[in-house]
Amino acid sequence: MFEYRTNPFQNENENLNLYNPQRQVLKGKQQIGNRGKATLKTSKSFNYSKQISSKNSQVTRQRTVLGRVNANQKKNVTQKNKNSKTHNLSKNGNTRLKKNQSNNGQKKVLLKRSVSQRVGSQRENSNKLKNKERITTKNVTVKINQGENKKKNPESQKLRSFKIKQDTNVGSRVIKGLDNKKKIIQKKQRKVKKKKIYNIDKPYIKNSQYVTEFVQDIYANQKKKEIEQMTPVDFLSVQRKVNETMRGVLFDWFSEVHLKFKLKTEVLYLTCKIMDKFLSKKNVPVSKLQLAGITAMLIASKYEEIYPPEVDDFVYITNNSYTREEILRMESLMLNVLHFRVTFASPYFFIQRYIKAAGVGMKMAQYLKLKLLSNYLLELTLPRIKMIKYRPSQLASAAVYLALVTLKTDPKTKLTSTMKSFFWTDTLQYYTKYKLTDILECVRDLWKISVQVGSADLNDKKELLIPRRKYKKKRFARVSLISIRKI
Known part of the structure; x- marks a missing residue:
């Protein structure tokens, strides 16, 4: 029997010149000896001879179930080559010879398999090799x-x-x-959340007054200077008779004078800073304490305002307790003690930018309420000497955060840790340069002050309630009546 490469399902009478995709091509030429030196020639063409003729024998081919070709010889044919060599592809690609002889004396020859069969077997062999x-x-x-x-x-x-x-x-x-391989795997598995930071300077790029090109450098410079310009906590140790209560009453009175003169908010914070610096360097009698206070406000108004109040206005506001000459002499003394350095980083300088960062996505009415409530909470810190230990930027951050939580949450609901961190957004953290843990202590102290002021009687003269009365008015949206949330 011969295993032949052509289509085993092809009839002998079929036209061999037609294109049949099932025909295969054999590589090279092989000669298989039969009786009478019968040869089977194979070529690369698609035309194959269907019969093998010899002198004494005639071979006919029939299709078997396995696709092989049976070569039945006549009985009178003598077998010249009893040992026929057959070529069969092994699994590892090497040729192996097999000797197969039927019981009827017929020769069984296995030829090479087709190209498609050989490619399929090679794939199976490669997979087996990989598994083994x-x-x-x-x-x-x-x-x-x-x-x-x-x-x-x-x-x-x-x-x-x-x-x-x-x-x-x-x-x-x-x-x-x-180690390098582990690092690469860890980088792929690590899921980094992208921070959502909004550019709060984008609406003001075309406005040259906002100097958006240099605003980042300006605030970075002020954050460096605020550490150098901080007032010591025990600065009143220089004073003999002036104590914390007197200072608190004077600063509370500053809020009232500032409101009557309709001065800028920057004047109020600069007045308090100049006064603290002067008290930390010069001993002031109690009788001259109010004089030093109005002189500090005069200097601050000259620094910030285009049209500052006149000296006679300050004489009038003190009910003629001091004369014009006394105020001018105190002004000269104060500027010499401070070496004419009256530029300080105030909390109000930082809070304006932090309110913008906190008010991203808010409606205009809610944004204005946030701004007024933050200013109210920040103004409560001025008369309290225990708040000096915090930086101006920390005070501003704490006031904005406390106002934001108060306005955006229901007073009846309890604040969880996740809710607290939710309000301290990536935008706030980027512009304030503080994490929530850095300002929590300041926020709690500010909440205690707000509760103390909110629960006090307005007629009580001992309490420092002028900021509460000021922000109780309609033009300040009555934000002092809002109950502050506990953090």
């Missing part, structure tokens, strides 16, 4: 000893670890270290 010959990896630590060069090169004494990949066929290959 699994690659095993071993971590081998190779010690490099350079012998005589140890003394010359001390670096050669170090150990170098490599991961060696061991393969049975290919051999060992040196690949990168395991």
Whole structure:
């Protein structure tokens, strides 16, 4: 029997010149000996002879179930070559000879398989090889000893670890270290949340008065200076008779005078800063304390206002307690003590920018309420001397955060840790340069002050309630009547 490469399902009477995709091509030429030196010639063309003729024998082909071709010889034919060699592709790609002889004396010859069958078998063989010959990896630590060069090169004494990949066929290959591979995997698995930071300067880019090109540098410079310009906590130790209560009453009175003169908000904070700096360097009698206060406001109004109040206006506001000459002499003394350095970083300078960062996405009415409530909470810190220990930027951040939580949450609901961190957005953290944990202590102290002021009687003269009366008015949206949330 012969295994032939042409289509086993093809009839003999079929036109061989027609294109049949099931025909296969054999590589090279092989000669298979039969009786009478009968030969079977194969070529690369698609035309094959259907019969093998010899002198004493005639071979006919029939299709079997397995696609093989039976070659039945006549009984009178003598078998010249009893041992027929057949070519069969093995799994590993090498040729193997087989000897197959039927019981009837017929010869069974297996020829090469078709191209499609051979390609399919090669794929199966490759998969089996991969399953059988699994690659095993071993971590081998190779010690490099350079012998005589140890003394010359001390670096050669170090150990170098490599991961060696061991393969049975290919051999060992040196690949990168395991540590580098772990880092790459960790970077891929790590899911980094993108921070949503809004550009609060974008609406004001075309307005040259906002100097959006330099605003980041300006605030960065002020954050450096606020540390240098901080007032010591025990600055009143210089004073003999002036105490915390007197200072608190004076600063509370500043809020009332500031409101009557309709001055800018920056004047109020600069007045308090100048007064604290002066008290930390110069001993002031109690009788001259109010004089130093109105002089500090005169200097601040000249610094900030285009049209500051006149000296006679300050004489009138003190009910003629001091004369014009006394105010001018105190002004000269105060400027000499401060060395004419009256530029300070105030909390109001920072709170204006932080309110913009907190009010992203708010409606105009809610944004204005946030602004007024933040200013009210910040103004409550001026008369309290215990709030001096915090930086101006921390006070501004705490006031904005407390106002934001108060306006956006229901007073009946309890604040969880996740809710607290939710209101401190990425935008606020970017512009304030503070995490929530950095301002929580300041926020709690500010809440205590607001509760103390909110629960006090307005007729009580001992309490410092002028900011509460000021922000109780309609033009300030009555924000002092809002109950502040506990943090």
